[in-house]
Amino acid sequence: xxxxxxxxxxxxxxxxxxxxxxxxxxxxxxxxxxxxxxxxxxxxxxxxxxxxxxxxxxxxxxxxxxxxxxx
Amino acid sequence: xxxxxxxxxxxxxxxxxxxxxxxxxxxxxxxxxxxxxxxxxxxxxxxxxxxxxxxxxxxxxxxxxxxxxxxxxxxxxxxxxxxxxxxxxxxxxxxxxxxxxxxxxxxxxxxxxxxxxxxxxxxxxxxxxxxxxxxxxxxxxxxxxxxxxxxxxxxxxxxxxxxxxxxxxxxxxxxxxxxxxxxxxxxxxxxxxxxxxxxxxxxxxxxxxxxxxxxxxxxxxxxxxxxxxxxxxxxxxxxxxxxxxxxxxxxxxxxxxxxxxxxxxxxxxxxxxxxxxxxxxxxxxxxxxxxxxxxxxxxxxxxxxxxxxxxxxxxxxxx
Numbered sequence: 369x370x371x372x373x374x375x376x377x378x379x380x381x382x383x384x385x386x387x388x389x390x391x392x393x394x395x396x397x398x399x400x401x402x403x404x405x406x407x408x409x410x411x412x413x414x415x416x417x418x419x420x421x422x423x424x425x426x427x428x429x430x431x432x433x434x435x436x437x438x439x
Numbered sequence: 440x441x442x443x444x445x446x447x448x449x450x451x452x453x454x455x456x457x458x459x460x461x462x463x464x465x466x467x468x469x470x471x472x473x474x475x476x477x478x479x480x481x482x483x484x485x486x487x488x489x490x491x492x493x494x495x496x497x498x499x500x501x502x503x504x505x506x507x508x509x510x511x512x513x514x515x516x517x518x519x520x521x522x523x524x525x526x527x528x529x530x531x532x533x534x535x536x537x538x539x540x541x542x543x544x545x546x547x548x549x550x551x552x553x554x555x556x557x558x559x560x561x562x563x564x565x566x567x568x569x570x571x572x573x574x575x576x577x578x579x580x581x582x583x584x585x586x587x588x589x590x591x592x593x594x595x596x597x598x599x600x601x602x603x604x605x606x607x608x609x610x611x612x613x614x615x616x617x618x619x620x621x622x623x624x625x626x627x628x629x630x631x632x633x634x635x636x637x638x639x640x641x642x643x644x645x646x647x648x649x650x651x652x653x654x655x656x657x658x659x660x661x662x663x664x665x666x667x668x669x670x671x672x673x674x675x676x677x678x679x680x681x682x683x684x685x686x687x688x689x690x691x692x693x694x695x696x697x698x699x700x701x702x703x704x705x706x707x708x709x710x711x712x713x714x715x716x717x718x719x720x721x722x723x724x725x726x727x728x729x730x731x732x733x734x735x736x737x738x739x740x741x742x743x744x745x746x747x748x749x750x751x752x753x754x755x756x757x758x
Contacts, residue, residue: 369603370576370601425461426600426603428458429458432455433593433597434576435545435576435579437544
């Protein structure tokens with residue numbers, strides 16, 4: 369349970385990295401991939417928003433109470 | 440919990456504030472709130488009760504019970520604070536939480552010490568995987584409690600939070616539940632339909648199968664989790680659907696063929712009545728004057744016959 373927040377953050381960072389790398393590409397498949405990553409990011413945000421209202425406090429507490437990754 | 444990613448402060452700061460508020464509301468307030476009739480009986484001098492010591496008190500008062508109403512903890516002023524020991528414990532808990540949040544993360548163990556042959560590609564994989572270091576959080580907190588460190592008060596919070604089953608998170612459990620409901624071949628099921636199905640299933644599960652009826656054998660919800668039975672049922676439905684589809688296709692083809700034959704028959708009848716001479720009366724009415732008599736031409740045709748001319752008796756030898 370302590371890894372949920374970390375995994376979400378890593379997925380968001382990964383999405384940002386990919387979108388940054390594909391932002392200025394003009395090839396068709398790269399533009400398609402950019403759109404797909406953008407939609408995946410929206411879905412990820414939606415899931416994250418559904419998790420946090422109910423279980424968010426417990427997930428944050430578990431993340432903080434992990435002494436090896438409390439930053 | 441109000442975590443706003445667009446806020447000026449970082450998410451870490453917001454998480455920290457939310458955690459402190461959570462500890463104060465859920466744990467510190469409980470220690471400040473003690474029922475009046477129980478405060479006379481409780482003889483608590485140890486601010487950090489162990490599991491054995493607190494077991495007897497939890498019969499009537501659970502200090503870390505999360506199942507209570509949250510409004511109780513948000514209004515601690517309505518409850519008398521009668522015991523100094525519990526108030527001290529709440530203060531220590533809050534202080535411990537703040538100290539823990541201001542401390543540095545625990546450094547991981549030395550990988551080179553744990554895995555001396557990590558770069559040796561010829562070493563046994565199982566040996567490497569058995570030496571992989573996974574941080575044991577609960578063990579770390581148990582050590583804090585046993586050594587009575589400055590974070591020992593937080594170990595009860597850790598015990599409560601990390602004892603939650605991981606697949607109890609609602610959305611993740613709903614993902615697997617949705618796959619059980621919708622199946623791989625039902626990609627056209629709308630979101631509203633899936634939502635209704637999931638709600639009915641959860642209600643049925645929560646009410647211990649009241650909706651399913653009395654007979655467990657006829658209870659279809661008992662079998663819905665069995666993916667193999669669902670797959671077999673889908674196969675049967677598809678087979679029946681395929682048979683019906685084939686029959687409908689054949690019936691439609693025969694209907695089309697019959698309609699085409701009728702149409703062509705009507706056309707033939709119409710053509711026969713208008714253009715063709717098919718009855719004997721018309722033949723009788725035909726006169727010879729309609730024919731062009733040219734007998735010479737007919738003989739010319741016979742003279743131009745491709746057959747060889749007849750032989751005379753002179754041409755025959757000996758004749």
